Amino acid sequence: MAEETYDDVELLVTRKGAIRAGSGDLGIIPGSMGTGSYIVRGLGNASSFQSASHGAGRRMSRNKAKKLFTAEDLAAQTAGVECRKDSGVVDEIPAAYKDIETVIKAQTDLVEVVAHLKQVVCVKG
Numbered sequence: 215m216a217e218e219t220y221d222d223v224e225l226l227v228t229r230k231g232a233i234r235a236g237s238g239d240l241g242i243i244p245g246s247m248g249t250g251s252y253i254v255r256g257l258g259n260a261s262s263f264q265s266a267s268h269g270a271g272r273r274m275s276r277n278k279a280k281k282l283f284t285a286e287d288l289a290a291q292t293a294g295v296e297c298r299k300d301s302g303v304v305d306e307i308p309a310a311y312k313d314i315e316t317v318i319k320a321q322t323d324l325v326e327v328v329a330h331l332k333q334v335v336c337v338k339g
């Protein structure tokens with residue numbers, strides 16, 4: 215929770231599914247197990263309460279992903295990434311998430327891109 219002021223109104227701001235993107239703030243916007251992450255710098259846009267997305271976000275529920283995809287699909291979609299490829303993490307398959315490039319392009323008024331990271335290892339807790 216953060217104390218912030220917008221239009222001369224003092225607010226307590228909690229961000230769910232969002233990161234703080236105040237002017238100059240550095241943040242991470244992750245994509246999925248297969249698509250890497252973006253390092254971003256906030257632009258301090260008051261119309262979003264100085265916030266941006268905290269990730270690509272889900273395209274479908276975990277249950278739907280488990281019904282639609284197999285461990286073989288997961289292995290194909292995470293080729294080149296050292297990570298779990300078993301049925302226990304199929305709900306986190308890249309196709310279950312929105313396209314990170316589209317998500318980043320949709321918030322160019324909120325953050326600027328500093329770097330695009332492509333993962334080589336992904337560890338699930």
Ligand SMILES: Nc1nc2c(ncn2[C@@H]2O[C@H](COP(=O)(O)O)[C@@H](O)[C@H]2O)c(=O)[nH]1
Pocket residue numbers: 244245246247248249250251268269270271272306311333336
């Ligand atoms: N780089 C990675 N990004 C991932 C992975 N799994 C999920 N995600 C993205 O992170 C956000 C936040 O995830 P949450 O589980 O804390 O809600 C999510 O929207 C995805 O876009 C991953 O393995 N690597």
